[in-house]
Amino acid sequence: MSLNNSERKYFNVNGYKIAKKLIDKKKISQIQKAIVNRSKIYLGDKIRFKSITDPRFHKSLIKLKKNNPKKFGSFYDSVQKSLELYSIVTDKKLISKICKITNLKPENLSFNGENIRMDLPYDELHKLSWHQDRSYYFQNRDGNRGLVCWIPLINITKKLGRLMACKKSHKLGFISKYKKIRKGSKFSTQRKIDFNSKKFEIENFAVNCGDVILLNKNTIHASGSNESDFIRFSLQVRVHDLMDPNYLSFRYRIFYNLDDIKLMKKKGVDVSDIELSSN
Ligand SMILES: O=C(O)CCC(=O)C(=O)O
Numbered sequence: 121m122s123l124n125n126s127e128r129k130y131f132n133v134n135g136y137k138i139a140k141k142l143i144d145k146k147k148i149s150q151i152q153k154a155i156v157n158r159s160k161i162y163l164g165d166k167i168r169f170k171s172i173t174d175p176r177f178h179k180s181l182i183k184l185k186k187n188n189p190k191k192f193g194s195f196y197d198s199v200q201k202s203l204e205l206y207s208i209v210t211d212k213k214l215i216s217k218i219c220k221i222t223n224l225k226p227e228n229l230s231f232n233g234e235n236i237r238m239d240l241p242y243d244e245l246h247k248l249s250w251h252q253d254r255s256y257y258f259q260n261r262d263g264n265r266g267l268v269c270w271i272p273l274i275n276i277t278k279k280l281g282r283l284m285a286c287k288k289s290h291k292l293g294f295i296s297k298y299k300k301i302r303k304g305s306k307f308s309t310q311r312k313i314d315f316n317s318k319k320f321e322i323e324n325f326a327v328n329c330g331d332v333i334l335l336n337k338n339t340i341h342a343s344g345s346n347e348s349d350f351i352r353f354s355l356q357v358r359v360h361d362l363m364d365p366n367y368l369s370f371r372y373r374i375f376y377n378l379d380d381i382k383l384m385k386k387k388g389v390d391v392s393d394i395e396l397s398s399n
């Protein structure tokens with residue numbers, strides 16, 4: 121059996137596969153730079169952070185979130201459309217791995233849900249309970265088409281909270297009876313599955329920068345608890361099969377950060393032309 125097939129087979133049997141050292145360290149370091157550079161707009165440049173692993177960088181951001189959550193929210197939103205994010209999502213080696221595992225051709229891939237997560241220590245509000253990404257993403261009705269990529273932007277230690285997955289849980293198929301939970305008006309709805317996790321072997325993914333976790337969209341997974349003094353930076357993207365006859369087409373609407381607009385107004389910037397949402 122060829123190596124390609126054995127990787128696909130592993131993924132199909134277990135519902136996930138870790139690709140070690142797939143993405144160039146240089147590419148990861150570029151997105152890390154984008155995050156650290158943008159943070160200076162919010163934190164000032166009194167402290168010169170050495171890199172994304174500088175403890176002072178994490179301390180300053182955690183303090184910002186505590187003292188000025190709106191500013192932190194603006195920072196969070198601002199990095200989501202960094203070009204470096206797309207440079208990772210479109211990485212040749214990543215695409216080739218996705219194709220090997222899904223048996224799809226690069227020209228037939230679609231993606232969305234590209235997102236940088238910043239999980240703060242002991243944050244219970246954004247931590248995700250057991251769920252399937254299929255319940256959030258409707259592009260393919262069949263969760264076995266396409267997959268989810270989870271990409272660490274810093275090395276994920278046990279204390280930082282490793283992503284957890286129930287081995288072979290994708291075999292349950294899509295569980296449409298999930299609970300919708302909203303922890304507050306500002307939070308997005310979580311789709312929690314009620315099931316007996318004890319019936320499954322739980323995998324805690326130990327991954328470092330450059331590694332990628334590939335998950336079936338039906339694989340049940342959850343956030344690990346961040347019990348460190350650091351922010352857990354990671355990137356997710358969902359990949360879909362564009363040749364699916366039941367592919368659900370979609371387009372984005374932009375929602376501008378309202379606090380950014382308020383702040384600009386306060387500073388005297390003319391914001392009269394801004395439409396709060398646009399296509
Ligand atoms: O990073 C995590 O803790 C969970 C992320 C996740 O499962 C998701 O965004 O769907």
Ligand SMILES: [Fe+2]
Pocket residue numbers: 248251252253341
């Ligand atoms: Fe997920």
